[in-house]
């Protein structure tokens with residue numbers, strides 16, 4: 165089933181060859197192949213179970229010439245330069261970062277479409293330090309949940325970003341879902357802030373985190389007032 169999150173990922177694909185890492189039931193490659201949007205997809209998962217289910221679907225729809233199902237950890241199942249775009253979606257941001265770092269040359273040979281379920285800040289920072297630049301930021305909403313999706317390619321960020329931009333990218337300030345992202349970030353920082361504030365003993369590290377939360381909450385309030393004025 166193609167959800168708003170999966171659709172937003174698909175909307176960022178502008179090449180004919182793709183790999184979907186952690187493909188699960190291969191929903192994205194199957195949908196793109198059925199719509200004649202791609203000529204080749206490598207759908208990879210580290211577990212045999214999802215691959216077997218995907219195999220049955222690929223056969224049923226007669227798209228086995230387009231979709232190549234492979235079992236493997238991270239990017240191990242693909243060769244360098246084999247596809248123009250690599251999708252890594254629906255996993256934690258730290259795992260996505262590890263998958264990229266473990267096979268950095270393969271990752272640098274393709275455009276990356278990433279959809280981390282958490283640790284978006286950490287992944288943005290890590291991509292930059294690994295020699296990638298983020299070229300597109302997108303949001304998708306399903307019920308009360310908001311998802312970040314970003315596209316990255318090898319390169320250097322032209323402009324040095326402020327700390328808050330790794331949480332709320334400037335590019336998203338005109339997005340129709342920006343309210344939801346800002347509210348989510350405020351909730352996250354408030355939760356950490358209140359947790360530490362209400363604890364009896366505070367280590368030096370806790371005090372630093374408190375300061376960081378205070379700073380980020382004030383920056384987020386400024387961001388909010390800027391886009392509300394527009």
Ligand SMILES: C[S@@+](CC[C@H](N)C(=O)[O-])C[C@H]1O[C@@H](n2cnc3c(N)ncnc32)[C@H](O)[C@@H]1O
Nearest residue numbers: 185186187188209210211214236237238253254
């Ligand atoms: C929650 S599902 C996400 C499926 C799909 N990509 C999506 O966004 O809906 C995560 C999938 O990633 C696979 N996976 C987890 N770690 C992986 C790794 N290191 N390499 C390849 N696949 C992995 C799991 O087996 C699972 O099928």
